[in-house]
Structures are given as structure tokens and as C-alpha cells.
Amino acid sequence: MGRTSKDKRDIFYRLAKEQGWRARSAFKLLQAEETFHLLGGLTRAVDLCAAPGSWSQVLAKRMYEPLPPEERDKVKIIAVDLQGMAPIEGVTQLRADISKESTAEAIIKFFGGEKAQIVVSDGAPDSTGMHDFDAYVQGELLLSALSISTFILETGGSFVSKIYRADRTSRLYTQLKRFFKDVCVFKPSASRNSSIEAFVVARQFCLPEGHKPCNLITEWHDHPESWVCRKKENPPVVHVPFVAYKGDLDSDRTYDLGEDYVYKEPVQQPLTAAYQDILKKTSQINIKYEGIRVMHDEELFEEWFKAGVDQNSSHDAN
Structure with missing residues (x-):
């Protein structure tokens, strides 16, 4: 648009x-x-x-x-x-x-x-x-x-x-x-x-x-x-x-722009938007999450779990 x-x-x-x-x-x-x-x-x-x-x-x-x-x-x-x-x-x-x-x-x-x-x-x-x-x-x-x-x-x-x-x-x-x-x-x-x-x-x-x-x-x-x-x-x-109020113009209606139409920018943009502080804060935050793994096979889950335990054990040993 x-x-x-x-x-x-x-x-x-x-x-x-x-x-x-x-x-x-x-x-x-x-x-x-x-x-x-x-x-x-x-x-x-x-x-x-x-x-x-x-x-x-x-x-x-x-x-x-x-x-x-x-x-x-x-x-x-x-x-x-x-x-x-x-x-x-x-x-x-x-x-x-x-x-x-x-x-x-x-x-x-x-x-x-x-x-x-x-x-x-x-x-x-x-x-x-x-x-x-x-x-x-x-x-x-x-x-x-x-x-x-x-x-x-x-x-x-x-x-x-x-x-x-x-x-x-x-x-x-x-x-x-x-x-x-x-x-x-x-x-x-x-x-x-x-x-x-x-x-x-x-x-x-x-x-x-x-x-x-x-x-x-x-x-x-x-x-x-x-x-x-x-x-x-x-x-x-x-x-x-x-x-x-009964007026000639309807705010829910679409009007043709007409032959003499000239686009104009908004008169005044907000100086301090209400959400400005939120944007500033969230720009400094990295919102990322680890993926969630769903396993329906019990044998695969046991293998995955055992592998995780082994890795943790090796980390502890180091």
C-alpha cells in the first residue's frame, strides 16, 4: 500500500x-x-x-x-x-x-x-x-x-x-x-x-x-x-x-483523491511518543530463547538423556 x-x-x-x-x-x-x-x-x-x-x-x-x-x-x-x-x-x-x-x-x-x-x-x-x-x-x-x-x-x-x-x-x-x-x-x-x-x-x-x-x-x-x-x-x-453530529462527510467511507490531489506530510510528528522509553530499553535487550526439543520415541530420549549426562560428566571432570 x-x-x-x-x-x-x-x-x-x-x-x-x-x-x-x-x-x-x-x-x-x-x-x-x-x-x-x-x-x-x-x-x-x-x-x-x-x-x-x-x-x-x-x-x-x-x-x-x-x-x-x-x-x-x-x-x-x-x-x-x-x-x-x-x-x-x-x-x-x-x-x-x-x-x-x-x-x-x-x-x-x-x-x-x-x-x-x-x-x-x-x-x-x-x-x-x-x-x-x-x-x-x-x-x-x-x-x-x-x-x-x-x-x-x-x-x-x-x-x-x-x-x-x-x-x-x-x-x-x-x-x-x-x-x-x-x-x-x-x-x-x-x-x-x-x-x-x-x-x-x-x-x-x-x-x-x-x-x-x-x-x-x-x-x-x-x-x-x-x-x-x-x-x-x-x-x-x-x-x-x-x-x-450529522455531517456531509463519513469517516467510514473511502473517498476518491480527485484530479487536484497533492500529497501532504503530517503537520507535526510526536516529539516524545508514549512508547519511546520502551523502545529504548528493548533495543538494549537481546530476546532469544533456546529451542524446545520434543521427543516421542522413548529409546531416542534415553540415548539423548544419556549423552547429556556424559557431556556434563566430562565438563565436571575438566
Whole structure:
């Protein structure tokens, strides 16, 4: 397959390169913005798990670039990730762990003591192909993003994060409803129909009375009754609102390249891939194993065994 095959099979991948986006995922946030009008008039935004930076690009395009140069200082966008990424004008980078309270403190300090008006997260774990496990890990990552949001998001703020539609979706929805008055699951057309990926769009943030911001994963496991109000005998049915984006382009369809097609390289390659350390370590290891010999003839096995004993005896004698 040639280098143009992916451009033909994935229209959003092709458009991302043509329009200058670092990844096709930019269209997912663009479609969420078009549907819910999340970014209008905002000046403080946080992009969690930001690398390689396509969602940070969208934030900058919608919040920072439309303003005249003399007013751009009012806009503060911070991208948080353990991985590095190439600079984006109007976006400040913070290499930190989103599960640590010190990261939340650094973000609030960046905003001059104020809190964010929106928090977005397109983070996802490396896929194993085991759908139940992948969905579980993705749910834990979503809870980590929500946990730090309870520290850094102002009242009335919005939250957008990737979610896998699976067994735990209704429970994660119940958790989100603790903190947001309006919550739904959104499926952009840039996300393939064959994928269980979707996005939660939560608006009108408000801390519950008496709730102290904390690690929600720890709270969930230690005190599940604090947010899942259900009886073991008759768990309530939870209907999760679902919104789908209807666009002209289909991410599962193959499109002809056309006569005017010109191949373009990706806008920005990852600076520090998540698996980079693993590659470095394994490059220094020689992974070789001795062959396993299976013998079904007892006489041959006895001869082989005796020969081995004789060799060992001769080695010992030397």
C-alpha cells in the first residue's frame, strides 16, 4: 500500500493535513463546538492529555486568533501532558501529571488565581484490543480528568472528555451528573461508527454541597455509595442522553483523491511518543530463547538423556 492510501481511506486524516491540524481529532472538538457552542466569549481554557496538540489548536483558533493583537493577552490557554509537544501560539504548555493536586495548583496559578471556564480532554490509553479492559481504563482516565476539573473549573463551566460506550457508561454519567446540570454523550461524525469512542459534553458545573474536591477514583472505590445510589436488588435504569453530529462527510467511507490531489506530510510528528522509553530499553535487550526439543520415541530420549549426562560428566571432570 502506498503512502496515499490512508488519505483515500480517511477523509478527516487528509483534511487535517490540508487544513494544518496536527491530528484528525481536531474535527471532533470542532464538531462539538459547532453543536453546543462551547467556546464563545471564553478566555480561560485547559486542554488535558493535550499532545500532540490538535485540541489546543482548536482552542487557539476559536479563542485566541480571532482577537486583535492588543487583546490576545486576555486569553489564557494551558495544555497539560506528560509528553512534550511542539509550541502553539497562544498556548502555554505544562508537563505534569493530571492526577496530582500540585498540577491543579499550577493551573490556577497560571490563571492568576482564577479558574478555568472550560476543560477538555481527548486523552486515551494505548489500546490492547481487549474492549472491556480498554473501556475500564478509559473510564479511569475520564475520572482523573473529572477529578482535576473539580479543582480548577469555575461554577458554570464546561467539560468535554473522551468516553468509551460500554458497560460503565451509565455509571460514569451518574458521576458526572453530580457536578453538572446538563450532561450528554456526543458522537461526532469524525469518530468512526465502528468505534465505541464518544465524548461526554457536560455543562453548568457546580460543586455539590459539602463536597471537597478529591481524587474521585479513590472516592469511588472506597465509598461507592457516595455517588452510586442504587440497591443491589433493583438498580435504577439510567437513560443517557445521546447526541450525534450529522455531517456531509463519513469517516467510514473511502473517498476518491480527485484530479487536484497533492500529497501532504503530517503537520507535526510526536516529539516524545508514549512508547519511546520502551523502545529504548528493548533495543538494549537481546530476546532469544533456546529451542524446545520434543521427543516421542522413548529409546531416542534415553540415548539423548544419556549423552547429556556424559557431556556434563566430562565438563565436571575438566
